[in-house]
Amino acid sequence: MSENETSNGALVRVEGVEKVFHRGTEDIHVLADLSLRVPAREFLALMGPSGSGKSTLLNLIGGLDRPTKGSVTVGGEDIDRLSDRQLARWRARHVGFVFQLYNLMPALSAERNVELPLLLTHLSKAERKKHVETALAVVGLSNRAKHSPRTLSGGEQQRVGIARAIVTDPTLLLCDEPTGDLDRKAGDEILNLLQALNREHGKTIIMVTHDPHASARAARTVYLDKGQLGSDPVK
Amino acid sequence: MKFLPLIWSNLKRKKLRTLLTLLSILVAFVLFGFLSAIKQALTGGVQLAGADRLIVRHKVSIIQLLPESYKARMERIPGVVLATYQTWFGGIYQDPKNFFMQNPVVPEEFLDIHPEIVLPPEQKKAWLQTRTGAIVGRKTAQRFHWKIGDKVPLLAIWSQKDGNRTWTFDIVGIYDGSKKGTDTTPMFFRYDYFDEARADAKGQVGWFTIRVKDPARAAETAKLVDQEFENSDAETKAEPEGAFAQAWVSQIGNVELIVAAILGAVFFTILLVTGNTMAQAVRERTGELGVLKAIGFTNAQVVSLVLIESCLLAGLGGVLGLTLAWLVISRGDPTGILPLFYFPAHDWFVGLGISLALGLATGFFPALQAMRLRVADALRRM
């Protein structure tokens, strides 16, 4: 499924979304009446202090969680209405995640890590191999394919994470503090890569970060504070 | 299966833990193998009993003797094809510890009724030609390193006419069993020599073996035999060979129950310990499982991964344990007392079934945990 645009030209539409967490007897309101539109091919940065709900918002857009109220539509599909099983399938097809701590399987080699999302498709072994090689080439790690994460630097691990995120050619790339654990130089490399993916390959990227250096690379930045968007989010 | 590398990598994550779990499962199955062999040794006679054979003994107990002349009367009973007899000789070879059974028999009839006794024709011929000849089973022959032509002295409970209780026999044949579990420990010699040479109880024998025409009517024929000798000096109790063996085993005690109880305790313990290890392992991988779900693995897929992992481990441990048990068992009986000792084929299936069940049981709660995992929580915890 290619990137479908709604009538407003937005790939992602978040409308009036509320998210409440229940901790024992307490109710914690993380997001309140939030709306956001993200057009296709945009590189968007989500910034805000810790506890502002940026990761929660990212999770909602990525179908990792459901809103307490409101709707989330991606590519014309109301993902908040999908069942768990349907959501899983949807994620496999449409979303690639990049995590702050890379979240690679320590016991698998780099190429096996990248291959993981492809196991959920019906591609043959040869086809999977081809996609993995391509993804690793894009992130510039073809010569490290057989290494285990333990023997890779932080920057290299994150690049493997990105390769894994793009290997199925997803609609959306969601990055949660992708440079949070890296030094300046490695972080820059990652941001270069993300920018290239956005400009040359047309990937829609939503990145959560607290580093202004990183958000400067994005085309647009929105600010979250106490579950509300600070600046005007609608284009 | 394309998911195999993923599953395998999970097992390799903590090699020592996987190895230890594997080893403890392996040991449980070695125990299973041993106990199966012991159970088979004590109860195997029941399965190997001839369906077309009856054992007829004195009603009071097998220790009492029956008249040899009963043979003719038995063969006149409808349904009886052939009747032959054996007697307990009770001989000692050098040391009471070297126990094995030796019985005088009527050679041709005996071999006819017991087709599982395999004797080369030339040895059979030699037996028929040698009055003091005896055939011995392969197992006992190997135990004492006997060869054809050896003379074997036995100190019996029976005296010869001159008062001497040492009888000497010539080994003229070594027989094998046609079936896996056939007992090749006994020795058989000629009844005519025995009866002529013995001082007491001439014409009296220990028990009869009868071949019936129709195995399906074995029990009925047994009743007819008992009726024939009712109210005579020596009343009989006839029963199918299987029932006789069963009664014999049950005198030892409820072997099956004891074995099952021990195995039950063992596997319950293993289940608990292994289950705990699995649960711990899954708990440690919460983050990884979260990532898999984020990537798009469904609940069902994640549950399968956990279960396949536990079943693989249990299965491997089971197969290795059973194989090791089988290898050790093939080397023979450690106690030196049991008549047969081998690992019965059908217990392989039972063992594999148990290992599968073990895999599912130990993986159950961890799989449940993995299924219930909320992705957002898992990722945050990572």
Next chain:
Amino acid sequence: MAGLFNWFSQIASITEFGLRSLPQRRGAVAATVIGVAGVVLVLVGVLSMAAGFEEAMAVSGSPDSAIVLRSGADTEMVSGLSREQTQVIADSPGVARTAQGPLASAELFVIINHPKRSTGLDANVPLRGVEPAALRVRDQVRLIRGRMFDWGKNEVVVGCGADREFAGLEVGSTMKVGRYDWLIVGVFSAGGGIAESEIWTDAKVLQAAYHRGDSFQSVRVKLTSPGAFAAFKDSLTTNPQLTVRVDRESEYYAEQSETLTRLITTLGFLIAFLMAIGAVFGALNTMYSAVSARTREIATLRALGFGGGAVVVSLMIESLLLALIGGVLGGALAHLAFNGFHTSTMNFQSFSQVAFAFRVTPQLLVRGIVWSAVIGLIGGLFPAIRAARLPVAAALREL
């Protein structure tokens, strides 16, 4: 001295710290305790079978009783003595005497079949013919129900073990064996010994019923003292008219039970040994898991200055403690479940049922505790060493 004290107090703190965290690790703790308990339960349970059987045999023979069989007979069943021979034996030196005569009982027995209560199938029971001195030769025998049989009649008394294991032996009922009926008039106990598995009657009546002429199989005598045995034996073995073997009753029974005891004990140890190996692997696993779950905690302690050796010792103490609890639990369960459990089995050497009770002896319990301690020590040793050797910085980073 201060250094040693310091070391001990370190161990004490770490151990206390560890024990306090036990409630959080309920699963692993339960696994260790129950795992070891299971091993000890099976070990003690199976060996209590052998112990019980041995005890039944041991109780059966007293040191001042002797039994005489025909020479070469390894069991009563294949022995044979004439009346004259039994009289010579009874009159030998060393045999205790009363006003009624020597305390000697010439005996014989036959095997009869009777259905066992537990299986419903026939099993072998000894029917023994005794002489009037029998009750005094065997000083443990007491009548507990009914009365003694009348001499010369087809009456029997039944051992309480036989009564328990076999159906249809109630006082007042009649036992039909072959062509004869035997009236059951009483039940006797024999301190748990083998005699309790037998049925007794007058030897003369038994001889007649089974066409034994005037022959016997054994003579049991009461000696004037345990020390009189040597003289008694010598006088018989040097007598040219007799070819007999003379044994103390206790030694005779020990020999009789040898095969079965050996079988049960060998099997018992085999099973227990395998289980113990499995338990060690299981304990290692649980302890490794426990240690890895507390890596950060242990590294913190070490960063704070607690010594590696103290860590090792306290972890082993913890493992040992858990294993010992399991051992005590297993032993207690075994005692509850097995001690005094009555059963009977066939003694190959006598061809008949021997009734006995499982015995969880103190030695077995001690053995169980020792095994659990060994499992605990081995199970704790290697993980503890690994925990102590872990590079502190790396461990602190491990979340």
